[in-house]
Amino acid sequence: MALKHASPNDFRSSVWNDWCPGCGNFGIVAAMYQMLAELNVDPEKTVIVSGIGCSGKTAHFINAEGVHTLHGRSLPFAEGIKLSNPELNVIVNVGDGDLLGIGAGHFVAMGRRNMDITVLMHDNTVYALTKGQAAPTLKRGEQTKSLPRPNMQDAINPIGLALASGYTFIARSYSSRIKHLKEIIRQAIEHRGSAFVDVLQPCVTFDDIHTYDYYNKRVYDIQENGWDPLAKNEQEAVQKATQALVKSYSMDERIPIGVFYRNISVPTFDERLNERLPYYIKNPPAKQPIEKDGNAIIDQEIFENTFSDFITEIVR
Amino acid sequence: MKEIRYILGGPQGGGLETSSQVLSWAFAREGYNVMSDREYFSNIKGRHSYVHATILSENDTPALAYPVNVLGAMDAETVFTHSYDVAEGGYMIYNRDESQVKVVSVASMEDEYKEILMKKFSESGISGTIESVADYLARERKINIIGLSYRELLGELQKSVNVIAAQASRYVSSILIGAVAALTGLNESSLDYALQRRFKSGEVYEHNLAFSKIVIKQVKGSISLDKPIMGGGKRLVVSGNDAVAMAKVVGGLRFQSYYPITPAADESFTLEEYERIGGGSDSIVVFQAEDEIGAIAAAIGSSLTGARSASATSGPGFDLMTEGLGWAGINEVPVVVTYYQRGGPSTGQPTRGGQSDLLSAVFASHGEYPRIVIASGDHEEAFWDTIDALNFADMFQTPVIHLVDKFLANTIASMPVPQVSNAKIGRGKLVATNLEHYKRFDYSSSISPRAFLGNYVMWYTGDEHNETGHITEESKNRVMMMKKRMSKINDIEAGIPESRRYSLYGEEKPDIVLLGWGFVKGSALRAIRDLKVEGIKASYLHIRSFIPFPKEIITKIFREYGADRIIDVEHNYEGQTGFLVAMNTGNMVKRRILKYTGRPIYSNELAVAVKRIISGSTEEVLDLGS
Numbered sequence: 007m008a009l010k011h012a013s014p015n016d017f018r019s020s021v022w023n024d025w026c027p028g029c030g031n032f033g034i035v036a037a038m039y040q041m042l043a044e045l046n047v048d049p050e051k052t053v054i055v056s057g058i059g060c061s062g063k064t065a066h067f068i069n070a071e072g073v074h075t076l077h078g079r080s081l082p083f084a085e086g087i088k089l090s091n092p093e094l095n096v097i098v099n100v101g102d103g104d105l106l107g108i109g110a111g112h113f114v115a116m117g118r119r120n121m122d123i124t125v126l127m128h129d130n131t132v133y134a135l136t137k138g139q140a141a142p143t144l145k146r147g148e149q150t151k152s153l154p155r156p157n158m159q160d161a162i163n164p165i166g167l168a169l170a171s172g173y174t175f176i177a178r179s180y181s182s183r184i185k186h187l188k189e190i191i192r193q194a195i196e197h198r199g200s201a202f203v204d205v206l207q208p209c210v211t212f213d214d215i216h217t218y219d220y221y222n223k224r225v226y227d228i229q230e231n232g233w234d235p236l237a238k239n240e241q242e243a244v245q246k247a248t249q250a251l252v253k254s255y256s257m258d259e260r261i262p263i264g265v266f267y268r269n270i271s272v273p274t275f276d277e278r279l280n281e282r283l284p285y286y287i288k289n290p291p292a293k294q295p296i297e298k299d300g301n302a303i304i305d306q307e308i309f310e311n312t313f314s315d316f317i318t319e320i321v322r
Numbered sequence: 323m324k325e326i327r328y329i330l331g332g333p334q335g336g337g338l339e340t341s342s343q344v345l346s347w348a349f350a351r352e353g354y355n356v357m358s359d360r361e362y363f364s365n366i367k368g369r370h371s372y373v374h375a376t377i378l379s380e381n382d383t384p385a386l387a388y389p390v391n392v393l394g395a396m397d398a399e400t401v402f403t404h405s406y407d408v409a410e411g412g413y414m415i416y417n418r419d420e421s422q423v424k425v426v427s428v429a430s431m432e433d434e435y436k437e438i439l440m441k442k443f444s445e446s447g448i449s450g451t452i453e454s455v456a457d458y459l460a461r462e463r464k465i466n467i468i469g470l471s472y473r474e475l476l477g478e479l480q481k482s483v484n485v486i487a488a489q490a491s492r493y494v495s496s497i498l499i500g501a502v503a504a505l506t507g508l509n510e511s512s513l514d515y516a517l518q519r520r521f522k523s524g525e526v527y528e529h530n531l532a533f534s535k536i537v538i539k540q541v542k543g544s545i546s547l548d549k550p551i552m553g554g555g556k557r558l559v560v561s562g563n564d565a566v567a568m569a570k571v572v573g574g575l576r577f578q579s580y581y582p583i584t585p586a587a588d589e590s591f592t593l594e595e596y597e598r599i600g601g602g603s604d605s606i607v608v609f610q611a612e613d614e615i616g617a618i619a620a621a622i623g624s625s626l627t628g629a630r631s632a633s634a635t636s637g638p639g640f641d642l643m644t645e646g647l648g649w650a651g652i653n654e655v656p657v658v659v660t661y662y663q664r665g666g667p668s669t670g671q672p673t674r675g676g677q678s679d680l681l682s683a684v685f686a687s688h689g690e691y692p693r694i695v696i697a698s699g700d701h702e703e704a705f706w707d708t709i710d711a712l713n714f715a716d717m718f719q720t721p722v723i724h725l726v727d728k729f730l731a732n733t734i735a736s737m738p739v740p741q742v743s744n745a746k747i748g749r750g751k752l753v754a755t756n757l758e759h760y761k762r763f764d765y766s767s768s769i770s771p772r773a774f775l776g777n778y779v780m781w782y783t784g785d786e787h788n789e790t791g792h793i794t795e796e797s798k799n800r801v802m803m804m805k806k807r808m809s810k811i812n813d814i815e816a817g818i819p820e821s822r823r824y825s826l827y828g829e830e831k832p833d834i835v836l837l838g839w840g841f842v843k844g845s846a847l848r849a850i851r852d853l854k855v856e857g858i859k860a861s862y863l864h865i866r867s868f869i870p871f872p873k874e875i876i877t878k879i880f881r882e883y884g885a886d887r888i889i890d891v892e893h894n895y896e897g898q899t900g901f902l903v904a905m906n907t908g909n910m911v912k913r914r915i916l917k918y919t920g921r922p923i924y925s926n927e928l929a930v931a932v933k934r935i936i937s938g939s940t941e942e943v944l945d946l947g948s
Binding site: 049051053071084089090091300305311318320 | 347350351352353511512515519549550552553554555556557558559560564568571572573574576577579596597598599600601603604605606607609611612613615616617619620621622623624625626627628629630631645646649709739740741742743745746747748749774775776777778779780781782783784785791792793
């Protein structure tokens with residue numbers, strides 16, 4: 007049951023937060039506490055799904071349903087949860103290595119489905135919990151603190167990949183602009199469809215390049231610059247996506263944050279399912295009784311009618 | 323004759339599967355028991371595929387065996403490939419227009435097989451044309467050769483139903499339907515019924531019916547198949563994939579995730595076709611994931627919300643699922659994987675069968691967690707075992723692996739219509755209502771009451787965790803939690819009785835005991851009957867569950883009969899059951915009959931191999947079948 011007057015503290019779990027002091031993740035979880043309270047969500051109907059790494063612990067720090075999954079696999083876990091109980095509000099907190107390295111296939115696939123799930127990517131350019139290897143968001147030639155040699159692989163453009171995959175809400179924020187981040191998270195949660203937020207987040211221990219200072223100097227809000235991300239139909243979608251893609255390539259001197267793209271013309275996966283299974287949203291898999299006093303719901307008549315294509319009467 | 327067997331062969335994609343279905347339906351309608359195996363390459367069109375069926379007049383499960391009474395050939399390759407498969411006095415139907423085709427010129431035939439055949443042909447004095455093979459079979463093996471001009475038959479069809487030549491050529495596989503119907507004296511009404519079932523009404527049905535009549539007139543000869551014992555009632559005619567899918571519907575499955583793989587994918591298609599249960603408001607979500615890692619993860623996620631959830635896959639897909647299974651293990655999540663084994667390792671033999679994944683299933687995933695592994699031997703077992711698997715998963719809150727194989731998946735069989743009132747649904751320990759301070763992993767009992775996401779705030783993690791589901795690395799908690807989880811092995815041992823873990827067939831005081839599982843069942847049962855006629859008393863111990871293992875009965879047979887009289891029969895190289903027998907009972911298997919060609923063990927080759935073992939051989943490796 008939702009609380010009457012939820013405060014951010016109500017969403018703080020009793021687990022001690024063991025991120026490094028100063029970690030950018032603190033900003034993300036603080037923004038989440040605030041937004042969950044503002045939205046006054048029901049903790050029992052809100053599922054925080056996470057992957058592996060520092061960001062994976064987020065599920066334990068929030069007082070809502072928490073599912074801390076496998077490295078790379080948070081999205082399919084989240085999708086299974088959402089598919090069987092679409093009334094649940096599913097939010098994924100996942101690292102950049104987890105989502106765009108080992109889990110990239112799942113990331114692309116969820117975009118194609120426009121599943122109504124919010125993905126918050128903790129983007130710190132390194133695999134922090136294993137001591138600072140290069141993540142797929144670290145640029146070629148960069149050498150963060152613990153790398154023995156400069157990085158040889160190019161960085162993925164996360165916004166570009168989300169656009170190409172079909173996400174219908176695509177944004178970027180920065181963990182130390184909590185107000186901005188909170189607002190973006192709200193929009194992402196309220197958006198119906200696959201929402202992706204690239205959250206820039208300094209790793210104070212292993213990344214001496216992408217520091218608070220580094221981001222503070224560079225980030226600027228594209229909404230303040232007048233960018234309207236909304237696509238209301240298919241035609242606008244191509245136009246907006248193309249322009250958003252151009253913006254997403256700017257990652258050096260000036261780093262854009264804000265909503266890049268929002269498309270409200272694509273049916274969500276639960277709507278698609280509901281077309282085929284007209285009772286799906288009202289009566290999803292998780293809510294269907296499957297037994298009556300220990301017996302199957304299906305009786306002999308239903309069975310034989312359903313599978314009449316497989317049944318023959320012996321006629322001599 | 324009590325039974326007849328036939329092989330119908332032709333190019334993959336040429337309609338053979340349809341012909342096999344039609345004949346299976348027609349025979350089943352008359353009250354015969356049917357078992358129709360389909361052997362095919364990993365190919366869409368052109369390579370040699372064939373149907374190998376047994377039609378039995380008695381009320382028993384038919385076994386696959388050689389030789390066959392009828393060989394129906396769509397093309398030259400079938401004649402060459404199966405020329406030694408026909409019994410004396412049997413029939414071969416082939417295309418007379420191809421009489422001069424030579425084995426060397428069949429492009430689709432694999433070089434390895436061509437070489438073997440040409441050597442055999444030269445030893446038999448066969449020049450290598452279809453005609454020379456037919457002459458040899460007629461002369462030396464007393465086989466009735468029915469050479470039909472398929473061109474002329476199709477011409478007649480064209481005239482009678484007014485189709486163009488290109489369309490008529492699609493009906494070549496229907497010639498075989500007509501031929502089998504003519505030789506076995508199948509009732510016209512049964513054939514009509516079966517064609518209607520397959521094609522509904524309309525042109526294709528009408529053409530097929532007209533064509534079968536044209537063919538029946540041309541085919542001279544008959545096989546005296548006994549009238550069936552069963553004179554009434556209803557029968558189910560299904561593939562193994564279909565039987566499992568139906569059982570999932572009955573068993574309350576509400577979520578199935580999968581990634582396309584042979585031979586598992588058809589099950590998910592059947593489920594999708596029947597996704598709306600009884601046309602009412604209940605439905606199953608069938609989810610095509612991006613890979614098997616995603617498939618198992620989605621099934622587990624779904625299960626956390628309370629929906630009964632499963633996936634279906636085969637070897638390569640199962641390998642990808644193992645990390646996910648471990649997560650389900652540590653988080654005590656009920657989830658079922660229907661595991662259709664094929665030939666491995668790696669891509670191996672993607673369209674052929676095997677039983678080489680037993681140890682992989684039993685030991686899947688790193689770390690230690692309880693799991694259940696059951697196996698089905700035929701369509702009826704597969705149906706009921708599927709429901710058991712779903713119940714076991716809920717009762718013990720742990721993954722259940724249900725082993726089946728390609729043989730079962732693709733074989734069409736007749737079976738009794740399941741009485742669904744016998745299907746019991748047990749959801750295990752669930753939280754009743756509004757529980758204060760709910761702890762998902764309460765360690766006051768090995769199986770904690772389960773609540774679902776959406777009802778109570780709770781946590782799950784792949785890390786070792788405390789009672790509420792939060793990570794902890796504290797030593798005492800680790801011991802408590804490991805003990806809680808692992809002691810479910812005792813619950814499983816206690817909850818699934820020994821009698822559920824095996825079936826014992828045959829002689830009470832046998833000279834020899836066959837030990838097997840899965841699709842070995844049909845051939846083993848037939849072989850022990852055939853051996854009895856020859857004065858050999860044999861029994862068959864059919865293992866239906868590997869975890870928990872039928873320790874008592876296996877210990878007993880080793881004690882009573884000794885290892886020299888126990889033969890392990892399996893579709894793998896290592897005799898994997900032997901390892902599990904040793905692990906669970908301390909007994910060593912000493913005699914083995916193994917087959918790993920990807921083709922099923924046939925009852926006739928099994929009976930011969932048993933006799934060889936009785937005469938002192940310790941291991942027989944079978945390779946019958948093309």
